[in-house]
Amino acid sequence: MTFPPFPTVSGSLTLAGPAGALEAAIDLPGDEVEARPVVAVVCHPLPTEGGTMHNKVVTMVGRALRELGVTTVRFNFRGTGASEGRYDQGDGESADLAAVAGWVRRERPGHALWLAGFSFGAYVSLRASDALRPDLLLSVAPPAGRWDFDSIVLPRCPWLVIQGEADEIVDPQAVYHWLEDSGAEAELVRMPDTSHFFHRKLMDLRGAVKHGVRDHLPDAAG
Template sequence: MRNPSFPLQSETLVLDGPVGPLDVAVDLPKPDVPVQPVTAIVCHPLSTEGGTMHNKVVTMAANSLRDLGVATVRFNFRSVGDSAGNFDHGNGEQDDLKAVAAWVRTQRPGDQLWLVGFSFGAYVSLKAAAEVQPQALVSIAPPAGRWDFEGIHPPAQWLVIQGEQDEIVEPQAVFDWLDTLDAPHELVRMPDTSHFFHRKLIDLRGAITHGVKRWLPDAVA
């Protein structure tokens, strides 16, 4: 299957993934903001627990970036929606992400590539970062203590957002894990916030906007 070109308007499409088709949704920047030379790939939470590219945290993260002039690419990991294949505990899912990243870089060679991941998606994007080499990474509720984070190499521009009342990812495990790393990062601790940011999605938008705005190639006020 020949991959499509990067669309000129927001739309869904199908890419040729490592084990078959991958569902993809491309959303261009909001029409009333200056376009940034950045494309961000946003990775969804655990496939076996109902995680998809339509998850509300994933879509809020994408919308936050679109408000800043960034194009976003959401996609379903293998076994989710119409994406082919079987759940592979984050290993094959890294290959899916790498395939999407390669397509973005081919189609948008002048753009910076950013990665964003929520929960399991944070794990996959962190594990793939050494090979993908994104210019920036946003990790929302990275599941430290639940998955093996050995050997990660995040970029210098790395934002971590963690709810302090997360009932799925142990917040202290995340904080302790970050303390063991030499990698520079910015941690945003969100009080009274559960794993899925119930009633806190607007606060999440603000945390993302404030955290990444200074990384944009074309500065915004």
């Protein structure tokens, strides 16, 4: 399978991954905003618990970024949706992300690469960040305490962490303690009365994403 060219309109396509085809969706910013030379790859939550690239938190993060002029790439990890392969505890999923990021960099060499992830997707993008060296990292509800965060090399780029204070799946205190104990230089946004899936708080999430990354946007293209 060959890698397709980067599309000039929003739509779905298939990328070559290390375990077979990867289902992806590329969404360009609307005509009402100036396009920025940034492509953000957004990673979804745990596939074994129903997580896909169509998750509402994932799509809201993508929407917020596109409203700032960022092009977004969502994709299904191996074994999810139309993506081939089998779930691999984060190891193979990190390789999937590397394949997608490599395609973005080949096709958009003049663009910044941002990585974003929700829950399991935040874990995968975090553990891949040392090798991929993104220009910005966005972690929504990173699952500290549920996965091995001790071996993660902290990002060297601007890093925004958004955590719901009423998260029933990821322990907020575990996230706060991990950030403090590791000496992470992250901008932490604590969202009160907010559950793991941001029920009734998706618009607040949209605002937090836009406010948190706005200052890191490169000038508009062209």
